[in-house]
Amino acid sequence: MSTVGNSTNIFWQESPIGKLERQKLLNQKGCVVWITGLSGSGKSTLACSLSRELCTRGKLSYILDGDNLRHGLNKDLGFKAEDRTENIRRVGEVAHLFADAGLICIASLISPYRKDRDACRAMLPDSSFIEASLLLNGSYPDYVVST
Numbered sequence: 001m002s003t004v005g006n007s008t009n010i011f012w013q014e015s016p017i018g019k020l021e022r023q024k025l026l027n028q029k030g031c032v033v034w035i036t037g038l039s040g041s042g043k044s045t046l047a048c049s050l051s052r053e054l055c056t057r058g059k060l061s062y063i064l065d066g067d068n069l070r071h072g073l074n075k076d077l078g079f080k081a082e083d084r085t086e087n088i089r090r091v092g093e094v095a096h097l098f099a100d101a102g103l104i105c106i107a108s109l110i111s112p113y114r115k116d117r118d119a120c121r122a123m124l125p126d127s128s129f130i131e132a133s134l135l136l137n138g139s140y141p142d143y144v145v146s147t
């Protein structure tokens with residue numbers, strides 16, 4: 001018996017192709033690069049540069065940009081703390097799926113609350129979630145990267 005919410009009849013369906021097989025096919029390791037920082041700190045610019053650089057090295061990536069996702073998946077959310085938390089939760093779930101598919105998923109969101117980012121980190125193995133914090137130090141962004 002499986003219980004999800006109020007339902008007792010929702011069961012996990014295994015796929016015939018596993019993550020390792022997909023990664024082998026793509027010749028890369030699926031992971032999430034999570035870029036966090038204030039509005040205007042350079043998140044989208046870094047996400048685009050990274051995606052372009054990975055492409056030139058033959059690696060497949062996909063950008064989940066907060067601005068773009070608020071046009072569709074998250075169009076019902078505003079900017080109250082609980083809406084931002086739900087925004088990050090949804091994007092974390094999608095990023096997890098992309099990483100499981102074998103892609104290098106670059107998530108670029110303000111994501112101001114550490115607890116929300118840590119909840120996304122907890123969905124993946126330790127080395128598969130790389131966080132880059134953009135700090136505005138003087139006129140130019142500084143990057144702090146942690147795994």
Ligand SMILES: Nc1ncnc2c1ncn2[C@@H]1O[C@H](COP(=O)(O)OS(=O)(=O)O)[C@@H](OP(=O)(O)O)[C@H]1O
Nearest residue numbers: 038039040044066067079084087108109110111112
């Ligand atoms: N308070 C408020 N009011 C109006 N608009 C706002 C606000 N906060 C953010 N923004 C704009 O929304 C863009 C995406 O925000 P995020 O989804 O990354 O925010 S969050 O992670 O949920 O905190 C964000 O994009 P960036 O400027 O690229 O960060 C802003 O354009």
Ligand SMILES: Nc1ncnc2c1ncn2[C@@H]1O[C@H](COP(=O)(O)OP(=O)(O)O)[C@@H](O)[C@H]1O
Nearest residue numbers: 037038039040041042043044045046139140141
């Ligand atoms: N390393 C950098 N040095 C100088 N300007 C930058 C740098 N990165 C981004 N910018 C500029 O800062 C502005 C905000 O960048 P953007 O990537 O849109 O930030 P965010 O996605 O965090 O809102 C843009 O005009 C961009 O060209």
